[in-house]
Amino acid sequence: MPVQTVAPRIEVRPSAPPPVNSGKAKVAVRDLNFFYGRVQALHNISIEIPERIVMAFIGPSGCGKSTFLRTLNRMNDVIPATRVGGQVLIDDHDIYAPGTDVVELRRRVGMVFQKSNPFPKSIFDNVAYGLRINKVTSSSSELAGRVEQALKDAALWNEVKDRLKTSALSLSGGQQQRLCIARALAIRPEVLLMDEPASALDPIATSKIEELIFDLKKQYTIVIVTHNMQQAARVSDTTAFFLLGKLIEVNATEKMFTAPNEKLTEDYITGRFG
């Protein structure tokens, strides 16, 4: 669990970094604070994530980027003794407002994890799982169509179309991760959160995931946490840098990697940290 144990001592400008305002904000976060018990893991985070872009979160281990990612679909709710302050607006609706349907929220804001986690079921049943429990489809042919589309969207269809009934566990690591993406896409989310989705994959499988992310942004708003700065540079439109639970800078990715505004950002991406 990324918990900081000392009070952050970061020199930043008094005002929060300017949010990136290119296009309509799909997600708008206002003054978000997050606590694991008595330890504050996120400090006054304010950021806007425009629709249909890829935003990358970078920062050293324990900086709060994964914690922040999980606040965007309330995945932290399942961790005991956590507390959230501030607002997370998705399409102007505060997802922490009383009465929010968390299951519906997680349908709209899907998530892919660092380690692929296919169910011990067939390839088809993995993708169909969310559709079945949500009773999204009314016929088996519609279900099959949705599964096929999700697998196509995840660039996996051609590799598995002849063995949909075989176990998902028989797939390679990269294929399993794309299957998990297909499973997330099947229920047609609006936002896709990816927590280091390629960190356990070889360069070829990583490249396929990155190409997929590039294609998916035509339809989805994607937020990706990555430790790999070259990956952030390759796949994202905007990049946010976190340090000790604070958002230090949000900028267009090309600006971030050639001429960041903040010295802390520059020190981090040039490897001169600490």
Next chain:
Amino acid sequence: MDLHRHLDDELSSLRDRVLLLGGEAEQALERAMYALSERDSDVAREVLDHDDQVDQLEVEIDRQCIDIIALRQPAARDLRFVISVAKMAPVLERIADHACNIARASIDLNNEPELNSALDLSRMAEHALQMLRAALDSFTSNDANTAREIIKSDSEINDLYNHTFHRLIELMVTEPATATRDARLLFVAKHLERIGDYVTDICELTVYMAEAAFIKHSN
């Protein structure tokens, strides 16, 4: 050793090499102008003989930049530095080439009677050398403001070139017997004027390196 320390060492070595190349270009120009003004063809030949080493240095810098980009994947100020050096090295090599062309012209001119015409070539060369030295200093100290000032001073070389051009054309008309020598000196003047332009390029790269600002073609 920390990875960033390793990168710092490589960047430092790259900086040393590009400054060495700058020094070579500066020395080539200084010696070529000496060969011309003192009618010393031996010095001119030394400039020409030394050019292979200058070319080799440029290739080494090229290779080092490519290695750093491929292996270290520099970002932000490191990336701007490596890109600036990669673009600066051929500019410095071209300055040395112009110095060689001046050296060749001096060998030809030294075989003919001296021209007794008041020309601004020495002033042009001195100004070009001052610009080059200042440009290399501003690059070393990451000083964009000085680089901008140097760019402005290029107009002085251009003015001197225009004056020299008209003076030499005038000589060709009034003293046709000197036309061949006048033409050679006109080329020398043009080489010096081009060196001023190249120094401007170096300064633009320094501004990019220091401020991530593209000022090329921005007048």
